[in-house]
Amino acid sequence: MSTRIIMVYSRFERFWHWTQMALIFTLLFTGLAVRGVHGMIGFDTAVTVHTWCALALIALWLLAIFWHFTTGTWRHYLPTTQGLWAVARFYAWGIFKGEHHPYRKAYWRKHNPLQALAYLSLKLVLFPAVWLSGLLYLAYDFWGTAGGALGWVAAVHVLSAYAILAFVIAHIYLLTTGHSFAEHVKPMLTGYDEVDLTPVEEAYLRESGAVAMKEPS
Amino acid sequence: MIRKLAVMLWAGLWLAAAVPAQETPPPAADMRFRIVDDTTPSQRDSSSTADHTKFKELQGPFADGPAVTRACLACHTEAGKQVQASLHWTWEYIDPRSGAKLGKRHLVNNFCTNARGNEGMCAQCHASYGWDEKKDFGAAGLKWQERVDAGSAEHVDCLVCHDRSGGYYKVPPTEGNEACSVMFEGKAPIDFAKVAQSVGAPGRENCGACHFYGGGGDGVKHGDLDSSLKRPDRALDVHMDAKGLNFACSQCHVSDRHRWAGSRYNITAKDIEGTGKPGMRRDVATCESCHGLQPHPNDSVARVKLNDHVDRVACQTCHIPAMARGGVATMTQWDWRTAGRTKEGVGYKEHDYTQGNGTARDTYKSIKGSFVYGENLTPYYAWFDGQMQYTTIDTRFDPAQGPVAINGFSGAAANPDARIWPFKRMQTVQPYDKGNNTLVYMHLWGDDADAFWGNYDFGRAIRAGMERGGLPYSGEYGFVETLSYWPITHMVAPKENALACNECHSRDGRLSELKDFYLPGRDGRWLDWIGLLLVGGALLGVGGHALLRVWSAKGRAAA
Numbered sequence: 084m085s086t087r088i089i090m091v092y093s094r095f096e097r098f099w100h101w102t103q104m105a106l107i108f109t110l111l112f113t114g115l116a117v118r119g120v121h122g123m124i125g126f127d128t129a130v131t132v133h134t135w136c137a138l139a140l141i142a143l144w145l146l147a148i149f150w151h152f153t154t155g156t157w158r159h160y161l162p163t164t165q166g167l168w169a170v171a172r173f174y175a176w177g178i179f180k181g182e183h184h185p186y187r188k189a190y191w192r193k194h195n196p197l198q199a200l201a202y203l204s205l206k207l208v209l210f211p212a213v214w215l216s217g218l219l220y221l222a223y224d225f226w227g228t229a230g231g232a233l234g235w236v237a238a239v240h241v242l243s244a245y246a247i248l249a250f251v252i253a254h255i256y257l258l259t260t261g262h263s264f265a266e267h268v269k270p271m272l273t274g275y276d277e278v279d280l281t282p283v284e285e286a287y288l289r290e291s292g293a294v295a296m297k298e299p300s
Numbered sequence: 301m302i303r304k305l306a307v308m309l310w311a312g313l314w315l316a317a318a319v320p321a322q323e324t325p326p327p328a329a330d331m332r333f334r335i336v337d338d339t340t341p342s343q344r345d346s347s348s349t350a351d352h353t354k355f356k357e358l359q360g361p362f363a364d365g366p367a368v369t370r371a372c373l374a375c376h377t378e379a380g381k382q383v384q385a386s387l388h389w390t391w392e393y394i395d396p397r398s399g400a401k402l403g404k405r406h407l408v409n410n411f412c413t414n415a416r417g418n419e420g421m422c423a424q425c426h427a428s429y430g431w432d433e434k435k436d437f438g439a440a441g442l443k444w445q446e447r448v449d450a451g452s453a454e455h456v457d458c459l460v461c462h463d464r465s466g467g468y469y470k471v472p473p474t475e476g477n478e479a480c481s482v483m484f485e486g487k488a489p490i491d492f493a494k495v496a497q498s499v500g501a502p503g504r505e506n507c508g509a510c511h512f513y514g515g516g517g518d519g520v521k522h523g524d525l526d527s528s529l530k531r532p533d534r535a536l537d538v539h540m541d542a543k544g545l546n547f548a549c550s551q552c553h554v555s556d557r558h559r560w561a562g563s564r565y566n567i568t569a570k571d572i573e574g575t576g577k578p579g580m581r582r583d584v585a586t587c588e589s590c591h592g593l594q595p596h597p598n599d600s601v602a603r604v605k606l607n608d609h610v611d612r613v614a615c616q617t618c619h620i621p622a623m624a625r626g627g628v629a630t631m632t633q634w635d636w637r638t639a640g641r642t643k644e645g646v647g648y649k650e651h652d653y654t655q656g657n658g659t660a661r662d663t664y665k666s667i668k669g670s671f672v673y674g675e676n677l678t679p680y681y682a683w684f685d686g687q688m689q690y691t692t693i694d695t696r697f698d699p700a701q702g703p704v705a706i707n708g709f710s711g712a713a714a715n716p717d718a719r720i721w722p723f724k725r726m727q728t729v730q731p732y733d734k735g736n737n738t739l740v741y742m743h744l745w746g747d748d749a750d751a752f753w754g755n756y757d758f759g760r761a762i763r764a765g766m767e768r769g770g771l772p773y774s775g776e777y778g779f780v781e782t783l784s785y786w787p788i789t790h791m792v793a794p795k796e797n798a799l800a801c802n803e804c805h806s807r808d809g810r811l812s813e814l815k816d817f818y819l820p821g822r823d824g825r826w827l828d829w830i831g832l833l834l835v836g837g838a839l840l841g842v843g844g845h846a847l848l849r850v851w852s853a854k855g856r857a858a859a
């Protein structure tokens with residue numbers, strides 16, 4: 084087992100991540116304007132930008148889902164209990180003791196078990212909730228009856244959006260743990276990160292050139 | 301010295317003359333509520349294929365109006381019968397949905413309360429001649445319809461609608477009491493030959509001669525119809541804009557054999573038909589009948605979304621941002637209780653409201669009571685399915701149940717036929733029959749001793765009014781608060797002045813009182829509280845975690 088610097092976040096993954104980030108922040112800002120939480124932009128501007136960003140995000144998600152399934156990278160999000168407890172214990176206890184993070188990135192497991200579980204639930208629960216309720220909200224005119232139904236659609240949409248904001252807060256905070264904040268952000272910018280490779284993996288990656296690898300300096 | 305004194309004296313006199321002398325109030329008897337200074341026509345219809353000045357039948361001389369009508373009917377053979385079959389003649393509308401007898405012939409309103417029994421005054425706005433009090437009134441009620449036969453068609457007043465010279469006017473067919481009978485003094489006699497040769501399709505001032513002055517004065521009743529619409533600018537009404545489209549009323553209120561679309565008694569609150577086939581729709585005066593069911597171009601998210609509103613929000617709600625915008629005030633409150641006060645036995649007026657165009661309005665009249673006016677008013681918004689429920693003269697109500705809705709209406713978010721409409725809401729305190737709990741007919745106009753506009757005696761006026769209507773009266777009257785609702789549909793603003801979204805999509809917006817549906821931007825405040833709790837919890841969690849990290853790291857460093 085040796086640590087190597089390889090391309091873990093391909094160009095598409097970085098594009099997807101940062102585009103999604105920009106869209107989600109815009110959606111949060113315009114969504115809060117629609118709700119009247121702030122009045123920095125007008126209602127019509129907020130609705131217009133929110134709608135276009137939502138449609139763009141849905142398109143991006145469809146593209147990303149396709150990408151995950153065709154490249155097999157969806158496996159990174161498979162939930163596992165193996166090592167989950169160790170990571171949870173680290174954040175709740177070990178981190179205060181100055182312990183090292185118990186998880187080492189592997190070529191096929193670039194997320195630690197807690198991370199994978201968090202991202203998976205985001206993708207399977209919060210994103211679909213906000214996406215489907217948003218589409219229902221947008222298409223209100225086609226199904227809407229005068230009852231309180233729109234209120235419930237809005238409730239699901241708004242609460243899942245706030246939950247996503249809470250996730251974003253935790254997500255950004257966790258970048259400050261372990262190495263420096265910059266160290267954590269860098270892989271999502273350059274794509275390269277330290278990964279533990281088995282000799283076989285290393286040999287395969289070298290031989291095939293399937294994934295870019297930097298020689299240890 | 302003498303010269304100096306003389307100059308001072310002269311200057312003093314000049315100053316005294318310049319300061320207006322104590323303004324002499326117009327006599328209380330002044331009933332000139334339709335003073336029209338500008339009698340020139342507002343628009344000219346040049347599309348006609350006939351030049352009426354060339355017809356020898358119209359060369360005159362004509363002795364009176366009916367003589368002109370006979371000349372008109374010689375060519376327009378069916379026009380008389382058509383008019384006599386129309387609401388403008390019958391003043392009666394039987395509601396097909398409720399069977400209620402509506403129309404001015406029957407209804408009680410909350411302005412001058414009733415046409416019935418006051419026809420001598422109210423019939424100024426009836427398109428007829430030959431008013432005969434003995435024939436047309438009395439215990440049996442109005443008999444206009446009985447005159448609908450070939451022999452009486454000359455009673456139709458063609459000129460009031462079709463004179464395009466401005467030289468025609470109508471006076472009340474009967475004398476009023478001295479207290480209110482001063483009208484049209486000093487008007488030039490009508491040159492019937494001239495007006496007969498000037499006929500054409502009605503202009504705004506023809507319809508406006510009655511409809512601008514409903515309720516007893518300019519703009520009093522409707523809030524969206526007043527004399528400012530004779531020559532409106534674009535900001536006041538984008539369709540009638542005198543320098544722009546310059547629409548006549550009949551451009552929207554299309555006619556078919558002298559029957560006009562867009563009656564208040566038969567309201568289309570939600571038009572689902574749209575434009576129909578080209579030239580086909582003669583039945584409605586809705587916005588949709590010209591603009592279609594998707595009135596905004598589908599070229600942006602906002603406009604697509606606006607088109608989505610059409611099924612639940614009337615066009616008028618956004619496109620008429622305020623009522624009475626033309627410098628003419630509309631009346632919002634009327635209190636009959638104060639009527640009848642006199643100064644040394646003589647009725648008087650107070651003019652404590654000056655409207656936008658500079659004209660003073662009466663805030664008190666002995667013959668009517670006290671008034672409140674308003675301009676640039678925000679309408680009252682409500683769900684409306686087009687069905688009004690009138691409190692008619694025979695409707696019994698419970699005065700303890702709060703204000704009586706003269707024309708209540710149905711509509712709710714749950715009712716798919718209802719849309720959100722703007723209304724002018726008129727609030728009045730008026731007499732009612734305390735024994736029978738019904739509204740009353742008052743005999744206001746007349747030169748007899750029973751007329752309120754003369755004797756200032758509610759008891760006698762109500763007794764006489766009910767008698768003339770053939771209705772029971774307990775003999776005891778009281779006062780009850782009434783409300784009437786006038787759907788707003790004129791004074792359509794240019795699109796750039798239409799309401800912005802957040803006029804309604806906000807917490808304390810225009811629709812804050814309509815609670816029976818979810819309105820984005822207004823409702824679900826609890827969601828934000830839960831959301832902020834969630835986000836606050838996350839912030840607290842990471843903050844606490846970070847603090848513990850810093851604190852434990854210090855502990856380790858110290859160790």
